[in-house]
Amino acid sequence: MSSFLIALVLGLVFGFLLNKAGLTSYHKIVNVFRLTDMAVLKFMMSGLVVAMIGLYAMRGLGWITFPAIPATYVVGNLAGGLIFGVGMALSGFCPGTCVAGAGEGKLDYLIPGILGFLTGAAAFGLTYEKVFPQISRLAAYGNVTIGQLWNVNSWLAIAVFSAMSLFLFYLIDRGLIRKDRLSSAK
Amino acid sequence: MIRIRYLFAQELWSPYLAGGLLGVVGLLAVGLSNHLLGASGGFQNLAGIAGQAVAPAAFDNVYFNYVMPAVITWNVVLLVGIFFGGTLGALSARTFRWRTMPDKQWVEAFGPSRVKRWGIAFGGAAILQYAAGIAGGCTSGLAISGGMLLAPAAFLFIAGMFASGILTALIIYRGRF
Numbered sequence: 001m002s003s004f005l006i007a008l009v010l011g012l013v014f015g016f017l018l019n020k021a022g023l024t025s026y027h028k029i030v031n032v033f034r035l036t037d038m039a040v041l042k043f044m045m046s047g048l049v050v051a052m053i054g055l056y057a058m059r060g061l062g063w064i065t066f067p068a069i070p071a072t073y074v075v076g077n078l079a080g081g082l083i084f085g086v087g088m089a090l091s092g093f094c095p096g097t098c099v100a101g102a103g104e105g106k107l108d109y110l111i112p113g114i115l116g117f118l119t120g121a122a123a124f125g126l127t128y129e130k131v132f133p134q135i136s137r138l139a140a141y142g143n144v145t146i147g148q149l150w151n152v153n154s155w156l157a158i159a160v161f162s163a164m165s166l167f168l169f170y171l172i173d174r175g176l177i178r179k180d181r182l183s184s185a186k
Numbered sequence: 187m188i189r190i191r192y193l194f195a196q197e198l199w200s201p202y203l204a205g206g207l208l209g210v211v212g213l214l215a216v217g218l219s220n221h222l223l224g225a226s227g228g229f230q231n232l233a234g235i236a237g238q239a240v241a242p243a244a245f246d247n248v249y250f251n252y253v254m255p256a257v258i259t260w261n262v263v264l265l266v267g268i269f270f271g272g273t274l275g276a277l278s279a280r281t282f283r284w285r286t287m288p289d290k291q292w293v294e295a296f297g298p299s300r301v302k303r304w305g306i307a308f309g310g311a312a313i314l315q316y317a318a319g320i321a322g323g324c325t326s327g328l329a330i331s332g333g334m335l336l337a338p339a340a341f342l343f344i345a346g347m348f349a350s351g352i353l354t355a356l357i358i359y360r361g362r363f
Binding site (some may be wrong): 003004006007008009010011012013014015016017018019020021022024025026027030031032033034035039040042043044045046047048049050051052054055056058063064065066067069070071072073074076077078079080081082083084085086087088089090091092093094095096097098099100101102103104105106107108109111112113114115116117118119120121122123124125126128129131132135136141143144145146147149154157158169 | 196197198199201202204205206207208209210211212213214215216217218219220221222223225226229230232233234236237244245247248249250253254260261263264265266267268269270271272273274275276278279281282283284285286287288289291292303304305306307308309310311312313314315316317318319320321322323324325326327328329330331332333334335336337338339340341342343344345346347348349350351352353354355358359
């Protein structure tokens, strides 16, 4: 029960942050794919850098153990991502940002959006046994991390990812992204 | 204190600040309840609950009984939180408003038809959820939660998502890309 209370509070903060980052707007999501507004990328990569450092530090100190690592099965992870990107660029939301946007009073997120997720979820659950076992066996490495798979120190991977992120932020903020030519863009 | 109140009333925060705080939420989820954040997982449980109420025989399968059981889970509660978190964010900046259409960039790309928007929102959502199922999670459940644990799956997913997202936007916006 207290676990559910934690889920509720973390969800509240999560939805609040999605709103404050502007990710509950159609244009913020689509414009990262048009390379004219990189807020989505900045949000994701900042979150990753902070969480990576925090998690590996807390585990190093013996404060936490990791939950199951999401499984790597190359074809499925990549194919899923490829289909996901199409849905995201069309609709201008993803599951989390749609729910937070629905909470802001966006009825196109609340009604067709949430019904669409439930429909997709039902379709996946009903076809799971025919589709998923095959896909998840292709180029499957199991519940591994980059450190385990390539036998490198995790802190080296974190340092490389953090340095790449900071360099990318620097390039973006130096104005090395395209100017928006839409008339609705100010 | 006044500065904090001022910050909360802002409509938009720096994505670095909001993203960094999201990272804290992600690690608190692991530290406090050994769970990963993830929005699409909760929809699988909810679809199972709805499906077993409407068509019990069809939804009485391995998936909805064992893989993603048709019950209220941690991820379903998280979804409820995300929803009201969006409400709190909008109320704090006084942007809460019932509306049926997205911002004007949508109208510029697709026209003012509400049927078209709602149709694409429905179809897009269904595609997103099925794709998240195949990939093993969505933007929060795989890209962020997997990425913070350094799972290769997360980076494969992110690469795929940006490749096809950029291509799709290129097609939708053609000359105005």
